[in-house]
Amino acid sequence: MPSAPARTALTATQIIASLAKTEGWKLYGDGADVAIEKTYRFENFLKTMAFVNAIAYIAEQQDHHPELLLTYSSCSVRFNTHDVQGVSRSDFECAALVDALIGAPASTTGAST
Numbered sequence: 660m661p662s663a664p665a666r667t668a669l670t671a672t673q674i675i676a677s678l679a680k681t682e683g684w685k686l687y688g689d690g691a692d693v694a695i696e697k698t699y700r701f702e703n704f705l706k707t708m709a710f711v712n713a714i715a716y717i718a719e720q721q722d723h724h725p726e727l728l729l730t731y732s733s734c735s736v737r738f739n740t741h742d743v744q745g746v747s748r749s750d751f752e753c754a755a756l757v758d759a760l761i762g763a764p765a766s767t768t769g770a771s772t
């Protein structure tokens with residue numbers, strides 16, 4: 660069966676099944692504001708900002724932009740798909756790209772989740 664277009668809204672069951680395959684991503688919000696979210700932790704502000712800038716690059720490349728909540732040593736990343744007021748496959752694809760940023764050992768990135 661061909662897969663649905665990347666920005667079609669997933670059903671609640673599809674979202675839960677997809678979340679179960681991720682590491683640390685959780686459901687956030689409800690209704691049109693429903694999103695997936697993960698918080699990454701860093702050793703200091705510069706490392707947090709380096710991560711945020713890498714996310715900005717991915718977001719522009721993918722034309723899919725997360726909400727970001729920053730502190731000195733953490734960044735919460737929240738994806739949903741405005742166009743469908745829900746969570747789509749694009750959100751999970753971008754979540755995987757963000758996870759790949761910290762795929763390197765924490766000793767080199769300073770990241771933990």
Ligand SMILES: C[C@H](O)[C@H](O)[C@H]1CNC2=NC(N)=NC(=O)C2=N1
Pocket residue numbers: 722723724725738739740741742743
């Ligand atoms: C016109 C442009 O492609 C759209 O507005 C894109 C931009 N970035 C986006 N980002 C997110 N998170 N959801 C969207 O639906 C979306 N749509």
